[in-house]
Amino acid sequence: MEELKFLSILKSIANKNPEDINSYIANFILNNIKEINDYSLEKFAILTNTSKPSIIRFCNKLGVSGFSELKFQIKNLIKNNLALNEQFNFKKQLVDNNDKYQNYLQIKNNSSNIVLERYIANQKDIKILLDRISKANSIYVFGMNLAYNISRNFVQRIRWLNKTIIQERDLNSIESYVQQINENDVVFILSLSGNSKYLIDFASKLKNKTYIFGLLGDDGEIKKYCDSVIEIPQFEDKIWDSFSIRGQCLIQILDYIYMDLTNYLLKKVQTD
Incomplete structure (x- = not known):
């Protein structure tokens, strides 16, 4: 803002x-x-x-x-x-003195704090997500560029939990998956801008077809097609045209989801 x-x-x-x-x-x-x-x-x-x-x-x-x-x-x-x-x-640039480090750190810390606030505020949706993941036939993670690379570690950890998870950035491959995804699946849409025209198109085709969880940049159009969204702050726009801090925020959210999912599955095993 x-x-x-x-x-x-x-x-x-x-x-x-x-x-x-x-x-x-x-x-x-x-x-x-x-x-x-x-x-x-x-x-x-x-x-x-x-x-x-x-x-x-x-x-x-x-x-x-x-x-x-x-x-x-x-x-x-x-x-x-x-x-x-x-x-x-x-001025949309880093000041040429030591203040640039403090400015970066301030934006990074504030972004991280806001991510935590938003995650906690969405606990009802997180619980729905965890339940959907635990029962899902397949989990799909769609993202481009940096968001795709960042999510690779998350995808691997979910596989360690014996879940079928598919990560994709190739447009033709995503299009083919869109045709076969159904209500028993879960789809993650990752976009640090929130406005990838390709992901907007895929999300619109998946709306009302399956459960979509979006991790998106603020004010992006993709969110209107998602069942639930956690928005990623874009304060770093004030210092540069880069997605570095936003990328760190995405890692933070995926870590939270992984931690909550492992606890959820453990409790489920203990009560079954």
Whole structure:
């Protein structure tokens, strides 16, 4: 989300209705913007006389996934003086001094934190995914380029669990699989941009035919064809045109799924 748009939405909520809890939270942020990043979610809820669920709902209304992403956006506002003069002058490049390392680390850590928040927030869908995988005839993993390479280790580990899993990036091969996939299968769609035109086409053909789980870049078109999605933050767009940090986030999510799946299968064996 661009900083100017973020600030505009924040001010709009603040001015909407003085009696509304979201308006109160927004005004508190604007009046204490330099201190927000020092607060934990619990502390912020106390200071605004609200609750953690209320803060999370406010974040969603603002267009961010959680409190960590809210703090990240506010930090960007302060860094670019947007909160003071509403002038946007962020250069899309690494600064030629030691700040570039801190800037990279900040974006990497914030992206990782947001991935964790989104994964936890999607636990209901994760449980459905684990159940579907445990019963699936076949598991398919479709992705291109970096996403494909990243998922190779995940695919191998799933095979170690005696699951039939097929990984593919060749367009003709994917097309042939699309014809044979049925409701007893599970399909992973991996796209760090979320907008691969080929994967959009395949996902549209698979919609309502099988269970599709998407690991996708924010705001991508593919997600509308998926049964469930975990979106990958794209904050690194602010420093370069690369998918490096997004790739690390994809690894993180796949690791979480593998850990949860092994625990799920172990408990299933113990209870059967």
